[in-house]
């Protein structure tokens with residue numbers, strides 16, 4: 315295994331982008347630990363990586379994974395926080411428990427992992443933290459409110475982190491991918507109440523889900539994002555954020571930053587509307 319570029323832990327590395335990132339980093343010469351729950355039950359790690367059982371919801375699991383790496387390697391140069399899942403459903407119909415579950419994995423899990431590596435990186439006076447946000451961390455997409463809230467939380471938290479840790483030699487980068495292919499359906503949950511045919515949102519919800527599924531199917535290949543992560547980790551001067559998205563999604567992010575909110579909402583509403591309502 316290549317080891318020359320440093321030791322990296324990638325969370326959520328059993329599937330989708332996390333798996334692609336871990337594989338790319340290993341191929342590019344990083345000693346790469348791939349963390350996920352599945353590795354406790356025999357799932358195969360990404361090629362070139364060392365699989366590590368990791369549940370970001372569990373304090374003891376996070377601590378054990380990091381202690382294991384330090385015992386073996388004596389250092390940890392980078393943490394890539396990818397572990398997450400997505401819940402679809404209107405704001406009204408996503409229960410408090412469903413909202414909490416998304417925030418606990420996506421936001422609190424990321425913060426937990428980061429808190430565990432910070433003392434090590436401070437001592438080393440070196441560390442790279444890459445937090446997976448999303449285009450949903452930049453703008454809101456209808457019927458993805460819980461996920462969008464978690465990604466906005468990651469954005470704000472990471473901005474504070476970057477300013478607090480720079481003086482200790484730590485650099486923080488937010489990765490903001492648009493739709494990518496190969497994310498697993500297993501981690502896309504539909505809120506319980508959104509299944510009801512009598513839901514007042516049913517027809518709009520189905521329209522939005524169709525558009526979202528279409529966008530995922532024509533999404534970027536995961537290795538494109540993985541290459542961007544590898545480049546950030548190799549950079550002397552990593553960027554604060556990197557938006558990796560199709561041109562139309564980049565345009566949406568740009569319009570979000572310049573248009574009056576009400577106008578932007580109308581454009582998004584129409585994009586995610588059921589086919590017969592599209593103008």
Ligand SMILES: NC(=O)c1ccc[n+]([C@@H]2O[C@H](COP(=O)([O-])OP(=O)(O)OC[C@H]3O[C@@H](n4cnc5c(N)ncnc54)[C@H](OP(=O)(O)O)[C@@H]3O)[C@@H](O)[C@H]2O)c1
Pocket residue numbers: 325326327328329330331332349350351352353368369370371395396397398399419423446447448449490491492493494495496497498499501502530533
């Ligand atoms: N796919 C996209 O289009 C897209 C777009 C923008 C942003 N992103 C972001 O990119 C990252 C990867 O998304 P994806 O869709 O490519 O992946 P995915 O296929 O949905 O896989 C999710 C990963 O998270 C892990 N995970 C979930 N709960 C966990 C927990 N408690 N502890 C540890 N690991 C846990 C899963 O592993 P186990 O079940 O084995 O633990 C799995 O490896 C996420 O942060 C996502 O928000 C994805």
